[in-house]
Amino acid sequence: GPSSGIDYRAELNDEQFAAVTSPPGAALVIAGAGSGKTRTLTYRVAYLLDHDVEARNILLLTFTNKAAREMTERVRHLVPHDVSALWSGTFHSIGNRILRRHAEVLGFTKSFSILDRDDQKSLLTGVIASLEIDTKIRRFPKPDVLATMFSLVENTGESLESIIRHRYPYFEEWQSEIHRAQAGYAKRKKDTNSMDFDDLLVLTLRLFQQDEELLGLYRKRFRHILVDEYQDTNAVQSELIDLLAGGGASVMAVGDDAQSIYSWRGADMGNILSFPERHAGCHVHKIETNYRSVPEILDLSNAAIRANRARFDKDLRSAREQLGVKPALVPLEDPATQASFVAQRMLELRDEGIPLEEMAVLYRAHFQSLEIQMELTTRGIPFAITSGLRFFEQAHIKDVAAFLRFVTNRRDETSFKRIALLMPGIGAAGADKLWRDWVKSGWAEKDEVPAWSEVLSGMKPPKKAAKHWEQFGYILDELTPNGEFARPPDMIFSVLEGMYDDHLRASYDNYENRRSDIEQLMTYGANFEDVLDFLSQLSLLSAADGEPTGDRAEKDDEKVTLSSIHQAKGLEWKVVFVIWLADGQFPNGRILEADDPDQLEEERRLFYVAITRAKDELYLTYPLINPKSYTGDIIQRPSRFLDDFPRQLVEEWRITPEWGNPDDPF
Ligand code: ATP
Ligand code: MG
DSSP states (O other): OOTTOOOHHHHSOHHHHHHHTOOSSOEEEEOOTTSSHHHHHHHHHHHHHHTTOOGGGEEEEESSHHHHHHHHHHHHHHOSSOOTTOEEEEHHHHHHHHHHHHGGGGTOOTTOEEOOHHHHHHHHHHHHHHHTOOTTTSOOOOHHHHHHHHHHHHHHOOOHHHHHHHHOGGGGGGHHHHHHHHHHHHHHHHHTTEEOHHHHHHHHHHHHHHOHHHHHHHHHHOSEEEESSGGGOBHHHHHHHHHHHTTTOEEEEEEOGGGOOOGGGTBOTHHHHTHHHHSTTOEEEOOOEEOSSOHHHHHHHHHHHHTOSSSOOOOOEESSOOOSOOOEEEEESSHHHHHHHHHHHHHHHHHTTOOGGGEEEEESSGGGGHHHHHHHHHHTOOEEEOSSSOGGGSHHHHHHHHHHHHHHOTTOHHHHHHHHTTSTTOOHHHHHHHHHHHHHHTTTTOSSOOOHHHHHHTSOOOGGGHHHHHHHHHHHHHHSGGGSOOOHHHHHHHHIIIIIHHHHHHHOTTHHHHHHHHHHHHHHHTTOSSHHHHHHHHHHHHHSSSOOOHHHHHSOTTOEEEEEHHHHTTOOEEEEEEOOOBTBBTTBHHHHHHTOHHHHHHHHHHHHHHHTTEEEEEEEEEESEEOOTTTOOEEOOBOGGGGSSOGGGSEEOOOOTTSSOTTOOO
16 A cells, blocks of 8 residues: 555545646646645645655746745645655746756846846836837836836737737837847846746746756656646747656646636636647546535636636535525725724634634735724734735845845945945935946956945945944845855844944834844744755845745745735635725726626636635625715715626625624714
8 A cells, every 4th residue: 555544535525636646747737616626636646655756846836925834834744754855936936946956047047136126127127218108209118017017918918019909909119129228127136146937937938948967857757747827838838848847747637627826927727728738638626516605606606707607617516514594795985994893703713712813814915804803902812814925025124135135246246236325425416326336346246245345345335324334334244254255044143233224213113013024034934955946035125026925925824815816816714805895996986887798707706715614614795985085985886797697695784883792873
């Protein structure tokens, strides 16, 4: 028998079992929410290990860092094998890992910096300035817009020309300038030894396309490629998988077309639909049992998604018993009342014995969580938030990281300037000049580590900044003792004590909080020996669309979760609240205006993803009035998604003013 001792027959249903034990070759599992697709992948990994496949021959791709971690943990739990050589992560993190080894092939060095949105914007600002466009006649797209355009090109495989024509017709007159900006941006990235997030995918693909020998090595290594949430892959991702698998590896993809929610970012549902055609001999498995939700919730989900025309028919049967409680439909007066209802109900449920970490509030857009955040804070209900500005994106965290980034990548203009701008008397022009001085010194290109203080003292910052500049040199010396990199927490400490603490005190009224954030960062950094690993991890975490980060989310005990629906993909909770179910909020107003049936269907899939996260109890709430200070109150219509199912599937709650907290005077 298998050395793990797993009884695969007993722990899987027939369809899952067939997929888990399928012979080498391509396999696709296409099945609805909660049917055990992720479980199937996990058991597949265990099964392979049980059958003498080495961990190092397995590549496991998932959509979020959290999902990757959880799946590896599950596998570790299931089997006695050592799985440390197994590669598992998001497409971006795997791309990063590969590029860190071979960046030279593409003309970068291994210590390239990863640009986040802010870095991209500052690079693009420079590019636009260098184009010397007369924007007085007509507005030129802002850096943010350009970044999105270029990203769409990378992720959809469409030409820039077509992206502009179809999505930005307003800017068509700038065609040639935008093309020049794109070229300038690419050049700047190369010059500064930096990659943006799309590059982590695109350049990995290019690496393998250019270097057949290297491709051969990786093909030999990854004999089994497993992909979760395959319905949300874009052109680059699916091409990368196909290319890696091209040497005869077995690919197993699992997904659900009804949960495809990233087309706005270039994901293509067509990838999953055409998978069998692209992989000869592919076995297609369908699972029709849902193990997650009680029948009451499942009936509602089946009915809700039936309103979509573009989909595979696949009604799910619940494996669970009726609970006897229908999903609740709860109209509320306004957003504050909605927040107070959710918080109050959570406390009641906790009194009934449901732990807080089994509850989640899901919404379409981050800003819709504001009232809930305030209400939970007031009532002292702890929460982890998985959307919006996160720990690693905050200015002070990025400031500190800039020192580490610059010292590891001396061509990183963005980080250098970010640091220079922290010093008194230095503005954009000053930072520019210092950068040019730095480049002139020749040290940006050399291999050995400079005697920083000495080199920097040869440059001329404005008088006001002289003291800081000198300090900067000392700090850099401390970051590279004996020409080697110090450990990440020691580096952060040097930056903080050498310069940054003063800056914090002088710049922010919430100094204490920010200081403790940085101490938090030190604690986190202590997990890393290598500063490059640390910096990669920071970049990957902050780009991942709001994954829980920082202390508040690291230990998920006794906290409710607030999450955007996009980030809740693949997860489950006993109790789920879906809020702001009003037309114009969810579905989103812009999409209603566009009057595009495809976009509305994607919006409905998002609703389907939301309600299928719930195991036992589901609350659908909406505020009737949306108070707006500038236009007066707006009366809202309940979401049209609530008309998609028969009313007897839900229980309508009437919340009277007396309900809830007796001290609450509303
Ligand atoms: P989603 O589409 O939301 O990603 P999924 O298809 O990946 O869902 P899983 O998350 O793998 O579904 O499974 C949903 C729940 O059902 C999990 O709690 C899982 O442990 C449980 N489950 C799945 N299959 C079985 C089974 N055969 N026996 C018992 N429990 C199961
Ligand atoms: Mg899943």
